[in-house]
Amino acid sequence: MAAHKIRIGVVAPGSRIEPTLAAKIIALAEAQFGDKAELLFHPQCFRSSGHFAGDDAERAGAFVEIANDPNFDALWFARGGYGSARLAKQVLPALTEGARRKTYLGYSDAGALLAGLYALGFEQIAHGPMPADLNRDGGEKAVFRSLSYLVERAPETLEPNVSPDRPSAAFNITILSHLIGTPLQPDLTGHVLMLEEVSEYMYRIDRALLHIVSNPKMTKVAGIRLGRCSLIPPNDPDFEQSEEDVTRHWCAESGIAYLGRADIGHDIDNKIVPFGRLRSREQS
Amino acid sequence: MAAHKIRIGVVAPGSRIEPTLAAKIIALAEAQFGDKAELLFHPQCFRSSGHFAGDDAERAGAFVEIANDPNFDALWFARGGYGSARLAKQVLPALTEGARRKTYLGYSDAGALLAGLYALGFEQIAHGPMPADLNRDGGEKAVFRSLSYLVERAPETLEPNVSPDRPSAAFNITILSHLIGTPLQPDLTGHVLMLEEVSEYMYRIDRALLHIVSNPKMTKVAGIRLGRCSLIPPNDPDFEQSEEDVTRHWCAESGIAYLGRADIGHDIDNKIVPFGRLRSREQS
Numbered sequence: 405m406a407a408h409k410i411r412i413g414v415v416a417p418g419s420r421i422e423p424t425l426a427a428k429i430i431a432l433a434e435a436q437f438g439d440k441a442e443l444l445f446h447p448q449c450f451r452s453s454g455h456f457a458g459d460d461a462e463r464a465g466a467f468v469e470i471a472n473d474p475n476f477d478a479l480w481f482a483r484g485g486y487g488s489a490r491l492a493k494q495v496l497p498a499l500t501e502g503a504r505r506k507t508y509l510g511y512s513d514a515g516a517l518l519a520g521l522y523a524l525g526f527e528q529i530a531h532g533p534m535p536a537d538l539n540r541d542g543g544e545k546a547v548f549r550s551l552s553y554l555v556e557r558a559p560e561t562l563e564p565n566v567s568p569d570r571p572s573a574a575f576n577i578t579i580l581s582h583l584i585g586t587p588l589q590p591d592l593t594g595h596v597l598m599l600e601e602v603s604e605y606m607y608r609i610d611r612a613l614l615h616i617v618s619n620p621k622m623t624k625v626a627g628i629r630l631g632r633c634s635l636i637p638p639n640d641p642d643f644e645q646s647e648e649d650v651t652r653h654w655c656a657e658s659g660i661a662y663l664g665r666a667d668i669g670h671d672i673d674n675k676i677v678p679f680g681r682l683r684s685r686e687q688s
Numbered sequence: 689m690a691a692h693k694i695r696i697g698v699v700a701p702g703s704r705i706e707p708t709l710a711a712k713i714i715a716l717a718e719a720q721f722g723d724k725a726e727l728l729f730h731p732q733c734f735r736s737s738g739h740f741a742g743d744d745a746e747r748a749g750a751f752v753e754i755a756n757d758p759n760f761d762a763l764w765f766a767r768g769g770y771g772s773a774r775l776a777k778q779v780l781p782a783l784t785e786g787a788r789r790k791t792y793l794g795y796s797d798a799g800a801l802l803a804g805l806y807a808l809g810f811e812q813i814a815h816g817p818m819p820a821d822l823n824r825d826g827g828e829k830a831v832f833r834s835l836s837y838l839v840e841r842a843p844e845t846l847e848p849n850v851s852p853d854r855p856s857a858a859f860n861i862t863i864l865s866h867l868i869g870t871p872l873q874p875d876l877t878g879h880v881l882m883l884e885e886v887s888e889y890m891y892r893i894d895r896a897l898l899h900i901v902s903n904p905k906m907t908k909v910a911g912i913r914l915g916r917c918s919l920i921p922p923n924d925p926d927f928e929q930s931e932e933d934v935t936r937h938w939c940a941e942s943g944i945a946y947l948g949r950a951d952i953g954h955d956i957d958n959k960i961v962p963f964g965r966l967r968s969r970e971q972s
Contacts, residue, residue, distance in 0.1 A: 486892075585903045643738050
């Protein structure tokens with residue numbers, strides 16, 4: 405492991421968080437890692453502009469500030485919601501070399517920017533829990549996992565199917581659907597694609613999966629693994645097919661291998677999925 | 689006007705309808721047009737398979753049967769919901785020459801198949817009310833409008849901005865978003881694109897609009913007109929921007945002309961938008 409203190413900058417490209425949440429996360433990190441880690445929550449995390457943690461310029465500015473600052477080892481997305489995709493055009497062209505030597509960790513809405521960073525060839529992109537997961541019952545577990553990954557690359561934090569042999573990537577189904585056909589659509593050729601969802605009706609899960617596999621480039625994935633789809637509202641009438649049924653169906657229809665389940669989701673058991681091949685630093 | 693009786697076949701590629709609704713629509717058509725029109729509701733409209741009006745094979749089969757039958761002048765979508773996109777791969781390759789000489793009318797979920805038909809060069813595709821609109825307060829008005837279009841090409845049924853000078857097309861925002869980057873994405877170069885939405889949160893309307901304008905081909909439209917976005921659930925926190933605000937914003941960001949409002953939406957005032965240029969038969 406790196407001997408130096410791991411500095412983690414937190415920004416909120418989507419929804420805002422409360423300062424009290426930031427204080428709790430900092431206390432947790434101190435208790436767990438002492439001098440080995442230092443967290444800084446950018447003040448932008450607490451701003452508010454309608455739906456967002458500050459307007460687009462504030463959120464993009466904070467992201468670029470932390471990303472380009474060589475004093476930070478990692479940029480951690482504070483929370484999902486919605487807002488990352490709105491910033492891509494401002495953020496991505498503004499990133500400098502310092503931004504490449506950094507880990508980016510988040511999931512859900514964050515997937516839009518993670519996809520953009522991955523397209524730029526950034527090598528340390530990961531799908532995993534965020535500070536706002538502390539608000540879940542038992543959420544410390546999720547936050548500890550992400551900190552253990554960021555600070556120590558602890559192998560037990562990883563989704564068990566990630567591998568040095570085959571690249572992986574993980575996305576929220578709805579977020580990935582909204583990247584299809586845009587410059588942010590990631591090239592996932594040969595990747596194991598892990599997908600998860602929360603709070604969407606079954607007909608919407610089905611519709612978004614159909615959208616994803618209908619894009620010709622997306623059929624070049626090595627296969628799909630389905631994470632957890634939680635808090636699915638009751639469909640009226642009953643959909644009569646589960647999330648795994650429809651995933652199997654659309655995989656079969658589009659010639660994609662269905663590889664089984666993935667240990668990811670909007671919950672405290674959400675494991676870390678580094679994008680690309682698992683590298684030696686992450687296997688130790 | 690055509691002197692022969694206009695025969696309209698109704699199918700339900702998405703959600704099912706009740707036989708009592710079909711009976712009411714037939715009675716309305718008789719009262720309004722007597723011998724000038726004849727409606728046939730395919731029995732598939734009343735089938736049920738989970739979310740859908742029969743399974744994919746039943747729904748695709750009914751669509752192809754009516755579409756290819758030269759005895760029908762029009763195929764009318766019974767209702768939206770969800771299901772059209774699931775049928776495209778089975779339906780589109782099965783259509784024969786008879787299917788080209790026919791009007792196709794529907795909106796909302798129907799947009800997925802209307803887009804596919806338009807891509808095949810079909811010349812009589814239109815966005816407009818469906819039989820299920822009779823369930824709205826005052827819904828007879830919407831149903832009469834579609835029948836008047838199908839039977840007489842009555843000019844007062846048309847959205848006032850459609851024109852022989854410039855092609856038009858109309859879509860539900862969410863449905864179009866789910867076509868982006870797929871073979872069903874319509875080529876709308878030079879088109880006035882009219883968009884409408886129902887029952888979606890403002891953040892989702894914003895997200896889907898961003899998706900649509902982020903596709904490079906979509907920026908080649910002549911401009912966007914915004915129809916009505918109805919039944920928008922309260923955003924938490926308040927989004928602080930209206931549907932017109934965000935449409936103006938994403939048009940400006942992507943270099944698309946914002947052309948003002950369109951007289952379409954999920955309501956009884958929803959006007960007819962024939963895809964492409966308005967042709968002489970429709971202007972009389």
